[in-house]
Amino acid sequence: MPEHNADLVVLGGGSGGYACALRAAELGMSVVLVERDKLGGTCLHWGCIPTKALLHAAEVADSAREGEKIGVQSSLAGIDMAGVNTYKDGVVSRLYKGLQGLVKSRKITLVEGTGRFEGPNAVVVGEDRYVGKKVVLATGSYSKSLPGLDIGGRVITSNEAIRLDHVPDRVVVLGGGVIGVEFASVFKSFGAEVTVVEALPRLVPNEDEFASKLLERAFRRRKITFKTGVKFTGAKQTDDNVTVSLESGEEIEADLLLVAVGRGPNTANAGFEEAGVAMERGFVLADERLRTNLENVYALGDIVPGLQLAHRGFQQGIFVAEDIAGLNPPVIDEAGIPRVTYCEPEVASVGLTEAQAREKHGEIQTLTYDLGGNGKSQILQTQGAIKLIKAGAEGTQGPVVGIHMVGARVGELIGEAQLVYNWDAQAEDVAALVHAHPTQNEAFGEAHLALAGKPLHSHS
Numbered sequence: 001m002p003e004h005n006a007d008l009v010v011l012g013g014g015s016g017g018y019a020c021a022l023r024a025a026e027l028g029m030s031v032v033l034v035e036r037d038k039l040g041g042t043c044l045h046w047g048c049i050p051t052k053a054l055l056h057a058a059e060v061a062d063s064a065r066e067g068e069k070i071g072v073q074s075s076l077a078g079i080d081m082a083g084v085n086t087y088k089d090g091v092v093s094r095l096y097k098g099l100q101g102l103v104k105s106r107k108i109t110l111v112e113g114t115g116r117f118e119g120p121n122a123v124v125v126g127e128d129r130y131v132g133k134k135v136v137l138a139t140g141s142y143s144k145s146l147p148g149l150d151i152g153g154r155v156i157t158s159n160e161a162i163r164l165d166h167v168p169d170r171v172v173v174l175g176g177g178v179i180g181v182e183f184a185s186v187f188k189s190f191g192a193e194v195t196v197v198e199a200l201p202r203l204v205p206n207e208d209e210f211a212s213k214l215l216e217r218a219f220r221r222r223k224i225t226f227k228t229g230v231k232f233t234g235a236k237q238t239d240d241n242v243t244v245s246l247e248s249g250e251e252i253e254a255d256l257l258l259v260a261v262g263r264g265p266n267t268a269n270a271g272f273e274e275a276g277v278a279m280e281r282g283f284v285l286a287d288e289r290l291r292t293n294l295e296n297v298y299a300l301g302d303i304v305p306g307l308q309l310a311h312r313g314f315q316q317g318i319f320v321a322e323d324i325a326g327l328n329p330p331v332i333d334e335a336g337i338p339r340v341t342y343c344e345p346e347v348a349s350v351g352l353t354e355a356q357a358r359e360k361h362g363e364i365q366t367l368t369y370d371l372g373g374n375g376k377s378q379i380l381q382t383q384g385a386i387k388l389i390k391a392g393a394e395g396t397q398g399p400v401v402g403i404h405m406v407g408a409r410v411g412e413l414i415g416e417a418q419l420v421y422n423w424d425a426q427a428e429d430v431a432a433l434v435h436a437h438p439t440q441n442e443a444f445g446e447a448h449l450a451l452a453g454k455p456l457h458s459h460s
C-alpha cells in the first residue's frame with residue numbers, strides 16, 4: 001500500500017476540517033485533507049448557505065407581498081422555484097470555487113475519496129495510506145430521523161428541502177429547533193400552510209424562554225401553526241399526501257413532512273471504534289483542547305458534543321492547528337459562541353440563559369428592552385426585544401453574562417453582543433459607547449444604558 005507522510009492529515013473537508021487545514025498550512029505544515037463528497041461540507045452545500053439563500057428569497061417575497069402596507073404598490077405574483085434554486089446554487093458555486101482556490105493556493109493536498117481512520121495516526125483512502133504526525137477527525141453530521149420514520153417520498157430532511165422544485169401547499173415540520181423553524185419560516189413566506197410539531201414544551205427549546213415566547217407570538221401573527229409538548233407517533237404516505245399522527249390522537253394531512261429532529265455524528269464505519277477512539281452515543285469525546293483519548297489525534301466540529309454550528313467548527317479548526325503548532329491558543333468558551341436562528345423574526349443569543357445564569361451566579365439581574373422604542377425597528381415594522389442578563393444583584397457591579405434578542409435582522413447585532421459577553425463587559429462599559437442613530441444596533445446600546453440605570457428611550 002503506497003504510504004504518504006504529512007505533518008497533518010485531516011479527515012473531512014467541512015467547516016471544521018478545512019479551517020484546520022487552511023490554518024495549519026498557513027503555519028507552515030504539510031497538510032493532507034481527505035473529503036469524500038464536496039469540499040465545504042454540510043454548511044456550504046446542504047446547510048448554512050443554501051438555507052440562508054432560501055430565507056433571503058423568503059424575505060423578498062414577504063416584502064413584495066407586504067409593500068402596500070407602506071405605500072409601495074407591489075404584490076407577490078408567485079414563487080418560481082427554478083429561479084430561486086438558480087440564485088441559491090449560484091451563491092453556493094461561487095463560494096465553492098473560492099474555497100477550492102484557497103485550498104489549492106495554500107498547497108494543501110486534497111484527496112478525494114472516503115477515508116478510514118487507522119490507528120495510531122493514519123487515514124486510508126482506497127489503496128493509499130496517509131500518515132500524519134497529527135490526525136484530525138472532522139467527519140461532521142447527518143440528519144437524524146425517528147424510529148420507524150423512513151425518509152423517502154413525501155417524508156424529507158433538510159437535504160431534500162433545499163432542492164424542492166415546487167412550493168408545497170401544506171407542510172408539517174417535525175422539530176421546532178433551529179432548522180425546523182427556519183424552514184417553517186421559508187415555507188410560510190413562499191405561501192405554504194405550515195404546522196410545526198415539537199415534543200418539548202416550546203419552540204427553539206435550547207434558547208432562553210423569553211426568545212421562545214416572542215418567536216411563538218410572531219409565528220402566531222404570521223399564521224404559522226405550531227403544536228408544542230406533543231409527541232409524533234407516526235406518518236403514512238400515499239401518492240397524494242402524508243398523514244402525520246400525534247400522541248394526542250390528532251392527525252394532520254400534508255403534502256410534505258420535513259423531519260428536522262436533530263443531527264447525529266457521522267462516525268460509523270470510519271474506523272474510529274476499531275482504532276479505540278473514545279466515543280459516547282456516536283460522538284467522539286475530546287477534552288477542552290480537542291484531543292481525543294489517542295495520542296496525536298484530535299476531533300472537532302459536529303462529531304464533538306456541543307453546539308453544531310459552522311463557526312464553532314471554524315474556530316475549533318483554527319484552535320487545533322495553532323495548538324499543534326505550539327501557539328498555545330486559549331480554550332474556546334462554548335457559551336461564548338454566538339447562536340443565530342435566521343427565521344422571520346430572527347433569534348440571536350450569546351452567553352447563558354436566565355436559568356443557566358441563575359444556576360451559575362446565584363443572584364442575577366435581567367433587563368428587557370422592547371424594540372418598540374427603537375426607531376429603525378419601527379421603520380422596519382418589526383417587533384421584538386433584547387434581554388440582558390447580568391451576574392450579581394441589582395445595584396452591584398457585574399458582567400453581562402447573557403444576551404438574547406428577537407426581531408427582524410437581530411442576527412446582525414450578535415457581533416457586538418459576543419464581544420460584550422466574551423470580554424466580560426459590564427453594562428456601564430457598553431453604555432459609554434456611542435451607537436449610531438437610527439440603527440437597530442442603537443437598541444443594543446439603549447438596553448445597556450437601561451441596565452446601567454440610565455435609560456434613554458425606555459421607562460426605568
Ligand SMILES: Cc1cc2nc3c(=O)[nH]c(=O)nc-3n(C[C@H](O)[C@H](O)[C@H](O)COP(=O)(O)OP(=O)(O)OC[C@H]3O[C@@H](n4cnc5c(N)ncnc54)[C@H](O)[C@@H]3O)c2cc1C
Binds near residue numbers: 040138141308
Ligand atoms: C439545514 C442546515 C442549516 C444550517 N445552518 C447553519 C447556520 O446558519 N449557521 C451555522 O453556523 N451552522 C448551520 N448549520 C450547521 C453546520 O452546517 C454544521 O455545524 C457544520 O457544517 C459542521 O461542520 P463539520 O466540519 O463538523 O462537518 P461537515 O460540514 O458535515 O463536514 C464533514 C465533511 O466530512 C466528510 N466526510 C465524512 N466522513 C468522511 C469519510 N469517511 N471520508 C471522507 N470524508 C468524509 C463529509 O463529506 C463532509 O464534507 C446548518 C446545518 C444544516 C443541516
